[in-house]
Amino acid sequence: EPEVTQTPSHQVTQMGQEVILRCVPISNHLYFYWYRQILGQKVEFLVSFYNNEISEKSEIFDDQFSVERPDGSNFTLKIRSTKLEDSAMYFCASSSGTGSNNQPQHFGDGTRLSIL
């Protein structure tokens, strides 16, 4: 069964450094998402991406965050200058439809980001 894959599984970074989290969505999906889960808290939406542009973003997704689909398969989340509070599990998800054509979002196993 097709799945969303994320790399790395664990990333340890010094505060202030840039980090790039990588995701390969399911191949025929058109909608891509990033979520994060701080330890002990709810899974929170960060951003959705469709047709090579951001379609929706949360208040969390400020100027230090960016997303990119550099080629036909990868979807990346970049954090420019990491802060201690960015430590969390980051999940990538993809779906084949949304809105009136609701389709479930399928999630990867996540990248655990630890900021020191």
Add this chain to the structure above:
Amino acid sequence: SQELEQSPQSLIVQEGKNLTINCTSSKTLYGLYWYKQKYGEGLIFLMMLQKGGEEKSHEKITAKLDEKKQQSSLHITASQPSHAGIYLCGADAQGAQKLVFGQGTRLTINP
């Protein structure tokens, strides 16, 4: 904004027993999704409900959405150790692509 509240927050049941997890929304649900998360791993999609009164089953898990589309329940029959994990309900608000999640219910199955 839409809020989802799950109950109970944690549940310990003996293997073979039935159990129910509830998810209540502050607003009408347009799509309700149930996921399972193992500790430190990703979310595994279980079921999607969209219509009031809808009920879906997969193996020993049944999910229902009430007629008013503000509450959903997940029922597991004859629980097994493989059912252990964290169950999350997620919802998409009308016109939005994002999912909003409940805080999760941690299920432990004792042999």
